Amino acid sequence: xxxxxxxxxxxxxxxxxxxxxxxxxxxxxxxxxxxxxxxxxxxxxxxxxxxxxxxxxxxxxxxxxxxxxxxxxxxxxxxxxxxxxxxxxxxxxxxxxxxxxxxxxxxxxxxxxxxxxxxxxxxxxxxxxxxxxxxxxxxxxxxxxxxxxxxxxxxxxxxxxxxxxxxxxxxxxxxxxxxxxxxxxxxxxxxxxxxxxxxxxxxxxxxxxxxxxxxxxxxxxxxxxxxxxxxxxxxxxxxxxxxxxxxxxxxxxxxxxxxxxxxxxxxxxxxxxxxxxxxxxxxxxxxxxxxxxxxxxxxxxxxxxxxxxxxxxxxxxxxxxxxxxxxxxxxxxxxxxxxxxxxxxxxxxxxxxxxxxxxxxxxxxxxxxxxxxxxxxxxxxxxxxxxxxxxxxxxxxxxxxxxxxxxxxxxxxxxxxxxxxxxxxxxxxxxxxxxxxxxxxxxxxxxxxxxxxxxxxxxxxxxxxxxxxxxxxxxxxxxxxxxxxxxxxxxxxxxxxxxxxxxxxxxxxxxxxxxxxxxxxxxxxxxxxxxxxxxxxxxxxxxxxxxxxxxxxxxxxxxxxxxxxxxxxxxxxxxxxxxxxxxxxxxxxxxxxxxxxxxxxxxxxxxxxxxxxxxxxxxxxxxxxxxxxxxxxxxxxxxxxxxxxxxxxxxxxxxxxxxxxxxxxxxxxxxxxxxxxxxxxxxxxxxxxxx
Amino acid sequence: xxxxxxxxxxxxxxxxxxxxxxxxxxxxxxxxxxxxxxxxxxxxxxxxxxxxxxxxxxxxxxxxxx
Numbered sequence: 001x002x003x004x005x006x007x008x009x010x011x012x013x014x015x016x017x018x019x020x021x022x023x024x025x026x027x028x029x030x031x032x033x034x035x036x037x038x039x040x041x042x043x044x045x046x047x048x049x050x051x052x053x054x055x056x057x058x059x060x061x062x063x064x065x066x067x068x069x070x071x072x073x074x075x076x077x078x079x080x081x082x083x084x085x086x087x088x089x090x091x092x093x094x095x096x097x098x099x100x101x102x103x104x105x106x107x108x109x110x111x112x113x114x115x116x117x118x119x120x121x122x123x124x125x126x127x128x129x130x131x132x133x134x135x136x137x138x139x140x141x142x143x144x145x146x147x148x149x150x151x152x153x154x155x156x157x158x159x160x161x162x163x164x165x166x167x168x169x170x171x172x173x174x175x176x177x178x179x180x181x182x183x184x185x186x187x188x189x190x191x192x193x194x195x196x197x198x199x200x201x202x203x204x205x206x207x208x209x210x211x212x213x214x215x216x217x218x219x220x221x222x223x224x225x226x227x228x229x230x231x232x233x234x235x236x237x238x239x240x241x242x243x244x245x246x247x248x249x250x251x252x253x254x255x256x257x258x259x260x261x262x263x264x265x266x267x268x269x270x271x272x273x274x275x276x277x278x279x280x281x282x283x284x285x286x287x288x289x290x291x292x293x294x295x296x297x298x299x300x301x302x303x304x305x306x307x308x309x310x311x312x313x314x315x316x317x318x319x320x321x322x323x324x325x326x327x328x329x330x331x332x333x334x335x336x337x338x339x340x341x342x343x344x345x346x347x348x349x350x351x352x353x354x355x356x357x358x359x360x361x362x363x364x365x366x367x368x369x370x371x372x373x374x375x376x377x378x379x380x381x382x383x384x385x386x387x388x389x390x391x392x393x394x395x396x397x398x399x400x401x402x403x404x405x406x407x408x409x410x411x412x413x414x415x416x417x418x419x420x421x422x423x424x425x426x427x428x429x430x431x432x433x434x435x436x437x438x439x440x441x442x443x444x445x446x447x448x449x450x451x452x453x454x455x456x457x458x459x460x461x462x463x464x465x466x467x468x469x470x471x472x473x474x475x476x477x478x479x480x481x482x483x484x485x486x487x488x489x490x491x492x493x494x495x496x497x498x499x500x501x502x503x504x505x506x507x508x509x510x511x512x513x514x515x516x517x518x519x520x521x522x523x524x525x526x527x528x529x530x531x532x533x534x535x536x537x538x539x540x541x542x543x544x545x546x547x548x549x550x551x552x553x554x555x556x557x558x559x560x561x562x563x564x565x566x567x568x569x570x571x572x573x574x575x576x577x578x579x580x581x582x583x584x585x586x587x588x589x590x591x592x593x594x595x596x597x598x599x600x601x602x603x604x605x606x607x608x609x610x611x612x613x614x615x616x617x618x619x620x621x622x623x624x625x626x627x628x629x630x631x632x633x634x635x636x637x638x639x640x641x642x643x644x645x646x647x648x649x650x651x652x653x654x655x656x657x658x659x660x661x662x663x664x665x666x667x668x669x670x671x672x673x674x675x676x677x678x679x680x681x682x683x684x685x686x687x688x689x690x691x
Numbered sequence: 692x693x694x695x696x697x698x699x700x701x702x703x704x705x706x707x708x709x710x711x712x713x714x715x716x717x718x719x720x721x722x723x724x725x726x727x728x729x730x731x732x733x734x735x736x737x738x739x740x741x742x743x744x745x746x747x748x749x750x751x752x753x754x755x756x757x
Contacts, residue, residue, distance in 0.1 A: 075726070077719030079745065083709070090706030100757035174757050216739035218708055272747035273740070277711075280747070284710050341756045348753060353714070481755060488753050550757065 336375020340553025
């Protein structure tokens with residue numbers, strides 16, 4: 001009986017999902033309600049979770065609920081703590097959710113919502129969630145060790161070192177692109193700049209409060225901080241209206257860049273309790289709250305999607321980022337479908353707290369489905385905006401000019417309806433003096449969110465508040481990432497440099513850590529500055545580099561997973577990771593190759609460099625350069641970016657070679673050769689617990 | 692029903708604290724009492740500081756994502 005009900009239930013579920021897809025597919029040319037996207041998405045996730053992740057858990061990995069987990073083995077009540085799976089799910093999700101899944105889909109919307117949506121669904125089910133789940137499993141079976149260690153022990157010392165080296169460059173690019181998003185959102189926006197600047201004194205106050213006034217009262221201090229943040233948003237409006245104050249907080253992109261670089265340096269050498277920790281409380285809770293709010297808003301308001309399913313830009317001629325659907329859509333979406341960075345989290349704190357191996361399915365696979373849902377939400381937010389306004393916000397000034405009239409003219413030629421009034425009206429609705437070329441995704445998401453949230457609370461008069469709330473929410477967790485990332489990068493660098501210069505390894509030495517911090521900040525600062533002055537908006541260059549590096553890490557993680565499956569002698573099921581690994585590898589390598597060699601100067605770095613070289617030879621100066629010296633700088637940037645792309649390719653290919661070697665060796669052996677921690681029985685009371 | 696809601700609230704609180712790197716203090720105290728009797732147990736304040744250092748000051752540990 002129960003099996004019949006279950007079958008019936010799943011049939012109904014599948015039918016509902018199919019109907020939702022039919023609605024989406026058949027309503028071509030007419031706007032559809034976002035609710036259909038949500039239904040289709042949730043059905044796909046549920047079916048994938050119920051069947052595919054179950055298949056992976058029981059057949060591919062053969063999770064063993066009686067097997068010892070690191071949390072029990074090393075239980076210390078601190079790092080290793082057996083934790084309830086729902087509690088741990090929240091922790092894991094908060095760690096993997098960041099700006100990436102929000103920005104990628106927004107940029108991808110230039111091809112219409114359909115390509116992005118399809119890849120978000122297919123990618124997460126067959127690649128992203130699989131990677132997170134299996135890496136979590138691998139780490140859990142190996143005492144909760146880190147990705148670098150896992151690669152070293154399963155594939156070899158050298159690929160482990162290569163992967164660590166690659167990770168450092170990913171950090172630099174990641175920090176640069178995140179900082180660029182903040183710069184793009186805050187440039188010439190006194191309201192936004194004031195609220196974000198106000199988070200610094202607020203966080204300092206919270207830090208002192210939680211350390212000395214009421215030690216350890218996280219909830220209380222976060223609540224106080226939240227109230228102060230809301231006041232800062234309201235205060236920002238007054239700042240904007242008082243000319244003297246407005247002038248103080250109206251900064252150009254370049255000024256913001258220098259401020260951010262300085263901030264990154266100072267913040268990452270301050271004691272953690274003073275600025276980083278309290279800011280992390282605010283950004284984490286605000287992030288979770290906003291995601292929930294956005295989901296609720298999309299479901300209840302069910303706004304109409306105004307973006308067509310496909311635009312003509314699938315051919316690669318789009319203004320937001322250049323390159324054709326294959327491979328660049330997959331590189332652009334990145335995190336919401338498959339994110340290499342997650343393999344660092346799945347082999348970080350989570351495996352040390354997992355109570356039972358069986359929970360890895362819910363936490364690893366489940367949390368990634370949720371992350372993908374966040375990405376779908378971002379795609380919806382970008383698609384409910386008038387396409388004309390979307391393109392006005394996301395096209396670089398070099399293409400659409402900097403006035404409402406020039407933008408209207410350019411965008412109308414692409415066939416999207418827009419008037420100068422629509423552009424200025426949107427700007428005044430959200431309390432900004434312009435929205436043209438606010439690239440980077442954050443402002444677009446903020447406009448979309450403001451439209452949705454103002455439908456729930458406050459109406460049109462609250463739109464400006466919600467817009468700045470959304471900007472603040474993104475800037476807050478990006479700044480936390482910049483701060484924490486610079487710290488992490490500093491330690492990584494000290495570790496790497498320490499191999500050659502032993503004195504650099506001393507993390508307690510002030511000189512060594514200041515030098516390493518300065519190198520890190522200079523590293524991401526270089527890419528940030530280059531992005532800010534780029535007339536094509538910077539995102540055009542940096543986001544693909546970021547996407548490539550992130551997918552490269554995903555490729556490495558999937559190669560590791562494949563190697564381990566073969567070493568476990570589960571060859572029959574290795575296709576589960578081989579299939580996504582091949583896809584990720586093909587996309588990443590093709591994209592990197594095109595970024596280096598493509599004949600279109602908007603795509604290929606070398607072609608772009610040659611264009612500038614020819615101009616230099618003719619004695620001409622091309623924007624953004626204002627002198628021949630700056631022309632040389634642009635050419636140098638191109639070579640740096642091309643080398644970086646080549647480096648990413650090299651890292652990926654060499655890890656692939658080591659991966660294939662490990663697989664061949666494993667196949668030649670008659671017995672399993674995976675280096676798991678020896679089998680031990682889980683304490684009885686833990687094995688029987690299901691919650 | 693009420694106990695269920697109370698439990699959900701407790702889990703939610705635990706999960707929120709764990710999101711910022713602070714596991715359950717009472718679990719830590721229980722653990723120390725049970726398995727290391729006689730050894731000094733950190734006060735909540737010390738425990739909080741120790742966890743803060745471990746989360747943010749740790750050796751290149753990446754605790755968040757893009």
